[in-house]
Amino acid sequence: MADINDIVLIHFENDPISFARIENIEPDIKKNWYHTTFLFLQNPPHITTWILKDEYINGVEFTMSGKKVRIEKVESPYKKKEKNPQKNVKKTQKDKSGKVLFLNNI
Numbered sequence: 001m002a003d004i005n006d007i008v009l010i011h012f013e014n015d016p017i018s019f020a021r022i023e024n025i026e027p028d029i030k031k032n033w034y035h036t037t038f039l040f041l042q043n044p045p046h047i048t049t050w051i052l053k054d055e056y057i058n059g060v061e062f063t064m065s066g067k068k069v070r071i072e073k074v075e076s077p078y079k080k081k082e083k084n085p086q087k088n089v090k091k092t093q094k095d096k097s098g099k100v101l102f103l104n105n106i
Contacts, residue, residue, distance in 0.1 A: 001058045002073040008038075011070040018042055019074065024049075025057070 002008050002022055010018045020038040028035055028051055036057060037049045052071075056062045061070045 001054070002071060007041075007074040009072045009074050010038075010040075011068075011072060013068050014070075016072075023047065 004022050004025055006022050008020055008022060009016050010020055019041045021041065022036060023039050024035075024037040026035045027033075032054050034052055034054060034057065035049050036052045037047060040046050040048065050064075052062070053060075057071060059070060059072055061068055063069065
């Protein structure tokens with residue numbers, strides 16, 4: 001399930017239209033419905049709250065004014081570094097002159 005601070009891609013009529021960050025999710029008076037607040041990451045950014053079922057937040061398609069909408073959680077392409085970050089670093093000689101070493105020169 002997408003959660004607070006997750007980035008999602010909003011699809012409208014099967015076309016991706018905007019990225020948004022989920023700012024808040026609060027329960028509605030109806031069971032399994034939530035007030036979901038999004039910060040739309042566009043220019044200018046804006047905040048909107050939709051009342052959604054939990055399954056819609058999880059990516060199930062729904063309609064708004066007869067138009068198909070789907071929310072897709074975006075996973076970061078960033079991969080966590082290995083436990084030993086020195087493992088993949090090239091060993092270099094120490095520069096005792098105090099000059100800056102540029103990584104592209106190594």
